[in-house]
Amino acid sequence: MPTLVLSTAGKTLHLTCTAQQSVLEALTTAQIKISSACAGHGFCGLCKITLKAGVVSQLTAIEQDKLSQSQIAQGTRLACQVYPGSDLTLTIENTLNTLSWKRLSSLDKILLNEQDSYAIALDLGTTQLRLSLWNLTQQRRVMAWLIFNPQYQFGADILNRLTAAQSLDNATEMLLLIQQAIKKIIRVIAKLIPLAQLKKLYVVGNTAMLALLAQKNYLSLLNPTYWSQYLDCTITNVSAWQTALGLTATTDIATVPPLAGFIGSDLLAGLFSTGLMRDTRCRLLIDFGTNSEMALWDGSKLWISSVPGGPAFEGCGISCGMPVGEGAIYQIAAPSSSNWDYKVIGHSKPLGLCGSGLVDVIAHLISTRQLQRNGRFTTKEAKEISLPLSATVALAIKKQDIDIFQQAKAATGAAIVQLFKQSGVPLAAIETLFVCGAFGQFLTIENAQAIGLLPPLAAEKIQLYQNSALKGCELLLSRPQSLGSLSEIRAKTTLLNMSYVLNFDECFVENLYLQPMQF
Amino acid sequence: MLTKIITAYNEAVFDTDRDQALEIIHQAVAEGITPEDIVFKVVIPAMELMIKSISEDFDANLAQHFMASQIASQVTDEMVAKFQTSPHVVGTVILGTSHGDMHTLGKRIVSGCLRSLMIEVVDLGVNIPAEQFVEAALTHNASVIAISSMMMHTARSELGCLKVREILKNKNLEDKIKIVVGGAPYRWDPHLYQAVQADAWAEDGITAGKVIKELIMEMQK
Ligand code: B12
Ligand code: FES
Numbered sequence: 001m002p003t004l005v006l007s008t009a010g011k012t013l014h015l016t017c018t019a020q021q022s023v024l025e026a027l028t029t030a031q032i033k034i035s036s037a038c039a040g041h042g043f044c045g046l047c048k049i050t051l052k053a054g055v056v057s058q059l060t061a062i063e064q065d066k067l068s069q070s071q072i073a074q075g076t077r078l079a080c081q082v083y084p085g086s087d088l089t090l091t092i093e094n095t096l097n098t099l100s101w102k103r104l105s106s107l108d109k110i111l112l113n114e115q116d117s118y119a120i121a122l123d124l125g126t127t128q129l130r131l132s133l134w135n136l137t138q139q140r141r142v143m144a145w146l147i148f149n150p151q152y153q154f155g156a157d158i159l160n161r162l163t164a165a166q167s168l169d170n171a172t173e174m175l176l177l178i179q180q181a182i183k184k185i186i187r188v189i190a191k192l193i194p195l196a197q198l199k200k201l202y203v204v205g206n207t208a209m210l211a212l213l214a215q216k217n218y219l220s221l222l223n224p225t226y227w228s229q230y231l232d233c234t235i236t237n238v239s240a241w242q243t244a245l246g247l248t249a250t251t252d253i254a255t256v257p258p259l260a261g262f263i264g265s266d267l268l269a270g271l272f273s274t275g276l277m278r279d280t281r282c283r284l285l286i287d288f289g290t291n292s293e294m295a296l297w298d299g300s301k302l303w304i305s306s307v308p309g310g311p312a313f314e315g316c317g318i319s320c321g322m323p324v325g326e327g328a329i330y331q332i333a334a335p336s337s338s339n340w341d342y343k344v345i346g347h348s349k350p351l352g353l354c355g356s357g358l359v360d361v362i363a364h365l366i367s368t369r370q371l372q373r374n375g376r377f378t379t380k381e382a383k384e385i386s387l388p389l390s391a392t393v394a395l396a397i398k399k400q401d402i403d404i405f406q407q408a409k410a411a412t413g414a415a416i417v418q419l420f421k422q423s424g425v426p427l428a429a430i431e432t433l434f435v436c437g438a439f440g441q442f443l444t445i446e447n448a449q450a451i452g453l454l455p456p457l458a459a460e461k462i463q464l465y466q467n468s469a470l471k472g473c474e475l476l477l478s479r480p481q482s483l484g485s486l487s488e489i490r491a492k493t494t495l496l497n498m499s500y501v502l503n504f505d506e507c508f509v510e511n512l513y514l515q516p517m518q519f
Numbered sequence: 520m521l522t523k524i525i526t527a528y529n530e531a532v533f534d535t536d537r538d539q540a541l542e543i544i545h546q547a548v549a550e551g552i553t554p555e556d557i558v559f560k561v562v563i564p565a566m567e568l569m570i571k572s573i574s575e576d577f578d579a580n581l582a583q584h585f586m587a588s589q590i591a592s593q594v595t596d597e598m599v600a601k602f603q604t605s606p607h608v609v610g611t612v613i614l615g616t617s618h619g620d621m622h623t624l625g626k627r628i629v630s631g632c633l634r635s636l637m638i639e640v641v642d643l644g645v646n647i648p649a650e651q652f653v654e655a656a657l658t659h660n661a662s663v664i665a666i667s668s669m670m671m672h673t674a675r676s677e678l679g680c681l682k683v684r685e686i687l688k689n690k691n692l693e694d695k696i697k698i699v700v701g702g703a704p705y706r707w708d709p710h711l712y713q714a715v716q717a718d719a720w721a722e723d724g725i726t727a728g729k730v731i732k733e734l735i736m737e738m739q740k
Contacts, residue, residue: 043707061709163672222672224619224646374535374586499621499645508624509585 002084007091017084024079035094037156037316040080044316046094047079054088068319068384068396094322101185104144111135111142117199121473124205126290130470133189139478150177156311157290158208162221174212179244201253204473206264210255227261262306267293269472274434281431288437292412296419303423305496307415312408313355313439318401320352327351330442332360340389356442363447366514373515375402406512413452413511418501433457436468451514529565535586544594554598562594566635569725588631588724595635608639610735611661615643617679622669625702628724636728649682656696662738663731665699674704680715697734
């Protein structure tokens with residue numbers, strides 16, 4: 001059997017692989033952390049490895065599509081497409097180093113004592129989990145953490161996860177993955193406060209995530225008839241949960257119910273924390289993610305929609321793309337000299353572009369006329385454009401990357417335009433636009449506006465708002481009576497399903513163009 | 520003069536400039552070019568040129584695809600209405616989005632491409648049950664059922680393509696009616712069309728035109 005020699009995180013590992021196993025399968029069997037978001041089908045392009053020595057199967061058409069010429073020249077391959085023909089020496093490009101909890105906000109020691117009551121807020125996102133320890137007595141945050149959603153291996157978007165969950169084994173595994181992740185952080189929390197003082201654990205999230213967590217009704221979400229209805233996602237076996245998480249019987253565990261269909265309680269929490277509906281002034285909230293949600297408050301009614309923002313915003317399917325995390329280039333600008341000015345998350349060397357970095361690159365290519373507004377390279381024969389970041393590091397953008405991005409942008413852009421059309425709110429009436437989501441936090445607003453991802457509002461009206469769902473969940477922990485106003489909010493809400501909006505497809509095509517949004 | 524029109528029209532289509540393309544065509548009609556010549560000598564060759572350029576360099580730019588097919592079908596519809604004698608159609612195709620799927624765009628492009636190749640298209644719409652596909656094929660005497668699915672679960676669903684296959688099998692229609700599929704999931708997994716028991720698939724609308732035309736020709740032999 002071929003042996004894989006792997007150098008990762010400064011260590012060298014030896015593992016075996018059968019000839020029928022792809023390198024990805026061998027790595028995951030050995031529980032090596034490697035990015036992958038399409039269960040090895042070859043469309044996320046995240047499972048990149050670099051081959052140092054050995055004989056392997058030939059480059060597949062999928063790899064030619066997903067990798068740039070420079071990546072191919074360097075020996076980069078997709079682990080799910082490679083079968084070993086001999087012993088191999090390799091390195092992993094995108095390790096999932098985010099599978100452990102990272103600090104999101106620092107510890108506030110003053111809030112720690114034996115008498116106060118505490119609670120946990122959890123924002124269960126498709127891509128990331130955000131969790132905080134909340135001091136209920138003083139109504140302040142003690143500390144918050146962040147982790148990659150370990151269910152990612154079952155697919156980047158919710159539908160892939162729901163499809164995987166058609167097998168009960170997978171569904172159970174997905175639940176266990178989340179419980180294990182929470183349990184890890186509870187061990188940390190146990191060192192900060194007596195667990196008997198932990199009174200509540202509330203979870204907000206999109207409907208699919210909550211249904212998978214509650215292990216009920218999730219398969220109905222594969223049927224569009226349920227997408228505009230309320231779906232029960234309550235956790236019924238609370239004591240089993242308490243045991244699984246290592247909590248005492250004093251902790252109440254509950255999911256905050258979703259608004260309806262694909263509109264989850266994460267959006268609801270965001271409405272609370274941003275104060276979107278607090279008076280009669282018009283406000284807009286856009287939460288970018290694998291599924292992008294948007295809510296427009298017209299002063300008396302709330303207009304909501306949800307569109308497939310596309311894992312493209314999270315680097316999925318983009319040759320040089322990666323999710324927001326260690327090594328991701330999140331901002332990039334071309335200064336006058338030949339080198340680029342770029343910012344990388346963490347201390348690692350640049351590994352790829354996350355969504356906001358891609359927005360900057362596309363806006364730059366448009367403004368320097370290397371790319372046309374219809375998404376074609378100005379040099380018609382070019383298949384990719386290489387960006388020299390420095391003397392040693394270069395990135396390449398392929399035509400296909402632009403195409404995938406354009407579609408995700410068009411779905412979001414068209415939905416925003418339609419929200420304004422259907423509600424009759426003029427753009428000028430908007431007092432504040434809150435841009436939420438991990439992708440939103442690093443956006444360069446002018447660039448996002450130049451290519452039509454954000455509406456053309458004055459910069460001072462736009463607020464990049466972080467952790468909106470987590471903050472909202474904390475508010476709900478302190479003021480559970482707000483949950484009573486849920487039905488009130490529901491009564492004021494109009495859900496716009498873009499599948500039924502007349503002329504949405506024309507609007508989508510218009511928004512494919514990389515230009516400011518047209519109203 | 521026709522060569523000049525062809526070059527100008529091709530350029531407009533390539534640049535996804537619909538207004539320009541339509542103006543060129545209207546100008547040509549005003550100058551006395553017959554609607555037949557416009558369809559057979561300008562629009563269809565332009566479509567075939569696109570097929571060629573796409574198959575040589577497999578880059579798919581959606582805005583361009585969409586515009587090209589929309590322009591082509593718009594021009595074809597307009598011209599066919601003006602034909603002296605009714606045109607010879609290559610064959611009839613039943614087109615729709617599979618059960619549970621509401622995505623319309625891919626289907627529209629495919630429809631535009633097919634119509635510009637003189638293939639008659641009966642568009643059933645979105646969220647179509649398997650039975651309806653087969654019934655429509657029988658009513659319209661169509662030789663191809665084309666099913667668009669944009670999501671993995673609607674492509675794989677037992678109520679989708681698999682069900683159409685089952686009905687065709689039970690009714691002994693497999694020699695008369697072929698199934699062609701397409702949409703995002705088939706691009707992710709090029710073997711998926713076999714798993715859902717379709718006869719063929721195509722990556723984009725323009726290739727779909729080619730694949731379906733070939734399939735119809737083969738069946739007519
Ligand atoms: C636009 C869009 C929408 C629009 C659709 C508008 C409309 N009227 O069609 C809206 C916003 C309404 C929408 C809704 C949803 N969508 Co959507 N959507 C997209 C998006 C961004 C583009 C799809 C598209 O139309 N592309 C343009 C067309 C022209 O390209 P194409 O589909 O590839 O078609 C070409 C070829 O495939 C081929 N072809 C297509 N059909 C056929 C048929 C035949 C016979 C042949 C031969 C060839 C062929 O030719 C076409 C032209 O070249 C994709 C992402 C993507 N990159 O595909 C997601 C995507 C398809 N959607 C997705 C999801 C999840 C949804 C929702 C569930 C989201 C939600 N929260 O509500 C709903 C489902 C609605 C439903 N029941 O169908 C997912 C599916 C994921 C999966 N694992 O299966 C995708 C892939 C995005 C993602 N990665 O998350 N969506
Ligand atoms: S896991 Fe290899 S491309 Fe997605």
